Amino acid sequence: MVEPHDDAPPTTSKRSGKRSGAGEQAAAELVEHKGDTLIGRSVTINRARDELYAVWRDFGNLPRFLDNVERVDVIDDRRSHWVVKAPGGKTVEWDAVITQEQPGEMIAWASTEGAEVPNSGRIDFRDVGGRGTVVSATIVYDPPAGFIGKVIAKMFQREPAIQARRDLRRFKQLMETGEIATAARTREMLGKEKD
Amino acid sequence: MRALTWHGKHDVRIETVDDPEILNPRDAIIKISSTAICGSDLHLYDGYIPTMQAGDILGHEFMGEVVEVGAGSTLRKGQRVVVPFTIACGNCYHCGKQQYSACDNGNPADNQDIAQTLYGHPMSGLFGYSHMTGGYAGGQAEFVRVPFSDVGPIVVPEGVEDDRVLFLSDILPTGWQAAEYAQIEPGDTVAVWGCGPVGLFSVQSAFLMGAERVIAIDHFPHRLELAKRFGAETINFEESQTYEALMEMTGGIGPDACIDAVGLEAHGFFVDNIIDQIKASTFLGTDRTHSIRQAIIACRKGGRVSMPAVYGGFVDKFPLGAFMEKGLTLRTGQTHVQRYLPALLNAIMEGKIDTTFLISHRLPLEQAPEGYRMFHDKQDEVTKVVLKPGLDRIAA
Numbered sequence: 003m004v005e006p007h008d009d010a011p012p013t014t015s016k017r018s019g020k021r022s023g024a025g026e027q028a029a030a031e032l033v034e035h036k037g038d039t040l041i042g043r044s045v046t047i048n049r050a051r052d053e054l055y056a057v058w059r060d061f062g063n064l065p066r067f068l069d070n071v072e073r074v075d076v077i078d079d080r081r082s083h084w085v086v087k088a089p090g091g092k093t094v095e096w097d098a099v100i101t102q103e104q105p106g107e108m109i110a111w112a113s114t115e116g117a118e119v120p121n122s123g124r125i126d127f128r129d130v131g132g133r134g135t136v137v138s139a140t141i142v143y144d145p146p147a148g149f150i151g152k153v154i155a156k157m158f159q160r161e162p163a164i165q166a167r168r169d170l171r172r173f174k175q176l177m178e179t180g181e182i183a184t185a186a187r188t189r190e191m192l193g194k195e196k197d
Numbered sequence: 198m199r200a201l202t203w204h205g206k207h208d209v210r211i212e213t214v215d216d217p218e219i220l221n222p223r224d225a226i227i228k229i230s231s232t233a234i235c236g237s238d239l240h241l242y243d244g245y246i247p248t249m250q251a252g253d254i255l256g257h258e259f260m261g262e263v264v265e266v267g268a269g270s271t272l273r274k275g276q277r278v279v280v281p282f283t284i285a286c287g288n289c290y291h292c293g294k295q296q297y298s299a300c301d302n303g304n305p306a307d308n309q310d311i312a313q314t315l316y317g318h319p320m321s322g323l324f325g326y327s328h329m330t331g332g333y334a335g336g337q338a339e340f341v342r343v344p345f346s347d348v349g350p351i352v353v354p355e356g357v358e359d360d361r362v363l364f365l366s367d368i369l370p371t372g373w374q375a376a377e378y379a380q381i382e383p384g385d386t387v388a389v390w391g392c393g394p395v396g397l398f399s400v401q402s403a404f405l406m407g408a409e410r411v412i413a414i415d416h417f418p419h420r421l422e423l424a425k426r427f428g429a430e431t432i433n434f435e436e437s438q439t440y441e442a443l444m445e446m447t448g449g450i451g452p453d454a455c456i457d458a459v460g461l462e463a464h465g466f467f468v469d470n471i472i473d474q475i476k477a478s479t480f481l482g483t484d485r486t487h488s489i490r491q492a493i494i495a496c497r498k499g500g501r502v503s504m505p506a507v508y509g510g511f512v513d514k515f516p517l518g519a520f521m522e523k524g525l526t527l528r529t530g531q532t533h534v535q536r537y538l539p540a541l542l543n544a545i546m547e548g549k550i551d552t553t554f555l556i557s558h559r560l561p562l563e564q565a566p567e568g569y570r571m572f573h574d575k576q577d578e579v580t581k582v583v584l585k586p587g588l589d590r591i592a593a
């Protein structure tokens with residue numbers, strides 16, 4: 003029997019975002035295994051690959067466009083500490099380590115042992131002639147039950163792929179236009195938007 | 198500041214709200230000197246456009262004086278500018294192709310989801326036109342925050358009155374793009390549905406682009422009269438049967454190009470229209486599309502249909518068969534305003550295009566709700582209302 007197989011990315015599988023069948027192997031190649039919920043999004047950014055890579059590789063920049071990430075402390079060249087917003091003004095935190103990287107092309111990371119929300123991901127940068135760079139984010143995580151599960155639901159706005167898409171759009175806006183678009187009218191309104 | 202806010206169907210108010218501030222480097226704050234009510238605003242006023250929120254400031258046709266600039270703006274304080282209704286970044290792939298209303302970055306990230314779901318792709322941000330297009334505060338106010346002010350606004354030469362250039366913000370480029378999309382060839386006959394501002398500017402533009410005849414269709418005598426002034430022949434759809442008249446007036450061929458400048462609020466007692474109207478009031482139903490159906494049926498074989506008119510949702514009974522069998526071409530879209538500004542400003546300065554004929558009423562901003570009511574109820578005589586924050590109160 004030939005396995006049903008096509009060229010679409012595993013993250014677009016009809017099987018409800020879970021890795022399964024043909025997708026499973028492809029996803030396993032993408033990232034270290036840290037859970038079984040897989041999301042993936044790509045965006046095309048009209049800037050050079052190296053420039054985009056450099057901004058992303060400096061994890062301290064990420065909270066500017068990753069909406070739910072409050073802070074990333076860079077510990078050393080490979081390790082970082084993540085502080086992520088949770089409901090009720092609380093936060094969830096974990097350490098992450100870079101598991102693989104190819105300068106200008108890709109960065110892969112995974113949470114370390116004992117993280118409340120085991121997760122891993124990778125970001126890829128690929129040239130597209132004349133249109134800049136395709137940036138693809140792939141994240142695998144293990145949403146726990148109970149309170150933390152709710153935190154995660156909020157973190158990814160229930161539809162994890164939607165949050166990823168919004169974050170990538172903000173990254174694109176920042177890199178293409180130098181700023182992140184807002185419809186706010188006053189600083190006060192802008193402040194509320196960011197909460 | 199004072200501003201015109203939306204609160205629901207046929208409920209707009211003048212209220213005091215916080216002044217806008219510079220939030221991003223490329224922003225500018227404009228002090229409004231003139232701002233117009235548009236046919237598109239009537240779609241909001243009539244409650245046809247989803248994702249509106251109580252308190253939203255309306256207005257996407259405006260101009261004024263630069264009073265504050267961010268570090269990345271190329272404008273200077275004191276300059277007078279007209280602002281395009283489409284908010285475009287100037288940096289993305291689409292802006293690079295001058296497809297400004299398809300800008301990837303003009304719409305805030307979170308507000309792009311609705312259009313991505315409904316249309317497959319998010320479009321650019323628009324001023325004062327629902328949260329699907331960004332949720333930006335509009336210009337029917339004393340001040341407005343203009344993002345990407347180094348790309349959109351066009352500086353107006355000294356001494357040129359507002360009334361001559363205000364319509365560069367939307368309806369003049371919209372009429373021009375509509376005619377351009379009709380791909381007019383010398384000798385062509387062009388039919389234009391709707392003699393509102395967009396239709397009337399389409400008539401003018403079609404002649405400038407070499408149309409031999411333009412046939413304008415509406416049911417308001419005064420508006421048809423204005424079309425006639427520019428050399429158009431007219432059909433009053435309450436007096437005559439539009440399809441039959443078009444066929445007879447073109448020797449059985451049909452117009453070479455048809456422009457739908459009516460949109461989702463087509464008037465008239467047509468069966469398809471009434472069914473559409475009932476469904477449209479639920480948002481998920483269909484837009485009222487009588488004019489575009491008729492344009493497709495009347496258009497000659499192999500002809501072009503241009504549709505500046507706004508539609509927001511789904512359509513029933515779209516004559517897809519006629520469209521295919523006759524091999525028609527359809528071009529449409531929100532206007533890429535920035536693309537046309539320099540050339541159209543020149544045409545105005547050289548006296549080739551006059552826009553002032555259109556303005557029937559000038560009111561102070563404080564009387565904006567009255568302006569909406571008039572524009573809505575008395576379309577025949579009220580062709581365009583311009584609001585001026587500085588003006589003294591006028592007795593109705």
Ligand SMILES: NC(=O)c1ccc[n+]([C@@H]2O[C@H](COP(=O)([O-])OP(=O)(O)OC[C@H]3O[C@@H](n4cnc5c(N)ncnc54)[C@H](O)[C@@H]3O)[C@@H](O)[C@H]2O)c1
Nearest residue numbers: 236237391393394395415459460463464505506507531532
């Ligand atoms: N594409 C764009 O970027 C863009 C920009 C501005 C406006 N618009 C749209 O263009 C359309 C026209 O705008 P406007 O300001 O001229 O509006 P308007 O309401 O002033 O004019 C519409 C005219 O159409 C006439 N009409 C109604 N039913 C008709 C029918 N069945 N046949 C012929 N005529 C009919 C009306 O009597 C009216 O005179 C609107 O849908 C508006 O939203 C699009």
Ligand SMILES: [Zn+2]
Nearest residue numbers: 235237258367
């Ligand atoms: Zn308009």
Ligand SMILES: [Zn+2]
Nearest residue numbers: 286289292300
């Ligand atoms: Zn753009």
